[in-house]
Amino acid sequence: MEIDLTLNDDDVTFEAARSDTLLDVLRDNGYAGAKRGCDTGNCGFCTVIVDGEPVKSCIRPASQLEGADVETIESLGTQDDLGPVQSAFVDNAALQCGFCIPGMIMRSKVLLEETPNPDEAEIRDALSENLCRCTGYEKIIDAVQDASTRMSGEADVAADGGYPDGDDAGCGCGYPDGGCGK
Numbered sequence: 142m143e144i145d146l147t148l149n150d151d152d153v154t155f156e157a158a159r160s161d162t163l164l165d166v167l168r169d170n171g172y173a174g175a176k177r178g179c180d181t182g183n184c185g186f187c188t189v190i191v192d193g194e195p196v197k198s199c200i201r202p203a204s205q206l207e208g209a210d211v212e213t214i215e216s217l218g219t220q221d222d223l224g225p226v227q228s229a230f231v232d233n234a235a236l237q238c239g240f241c242i243p244g245m246i247m248r249s250k251v252l253l254e255e256t257p258n259p260d261e262a263e264i265r266d267a268l269s270e271n272l273c274r275c276t277g278y279e280k281i282i283d284a285v286q287d288a289s290t291r292m293s294g295e296a297d298v299a300a301d302g303g304y305p306d307g308d309d310a311g312c313g314c315g316y317p318d319g320g321c322g323k
């Protein structure tokens with residue numbers, strides 16, 4: 142079947158099988174930012190934004206996407222010009238293996254749009270369905286609070302995200318050279 146949708150502000154048409162999920166469609170078409178972790182809706186690694194809401198793309202049927210407005214982490218910035226949430230995660234060392242980070246960032250983006258100055262409890266609640274096996278979450282909380290400040294225009298946004306050299310990983314998570322496991 143063909144699905145017409147808006148992806149990162151572009152009108153696109155994708156071929157999909159009836160059994161495909163949104164994550165299948167994204168990754169089959171080169172959008173590798175959303176990660177496949179559990180593939181059962183439990184880890185949040187595959188989180189993208191659909192019609193303004195965070196969605197676990199591994200359990201969203203592709204057949205429900207006709208006319209949807211989908212945002213992935215590829216829309217936020219590049220390795221050389223990261224968006225404020227991406228920069229905050231990098232500058233606060235809120236990533237280790239990086240595999241959870243695209244989902245964390247997309248869910249954080251929605252939180253910060255709805256609640257520009259969240260307190261720690263609100264951040265923990267918003268990210269409660271996004272797991273991280275590496276960081277212990279404290280630095281992620283710090284990163285979201287820092288992103289809140291940056292998005293309020295109270296601090297400069299780093300231009301390069303703080304990582305040395307390395308080509309654009311392409312998936313936009315801020316981790317160089319594909320080290321996120323895209």
Ligand code: FES
Binds near residue numbers: 186199
């Ligand atoms: S891969 Fe989608 S929730 Fe784990």
Ligand code: FES
Binds near residue numbers: 241
């Ligand atoms: S940084 Fe490794 S799972 Fe979160």
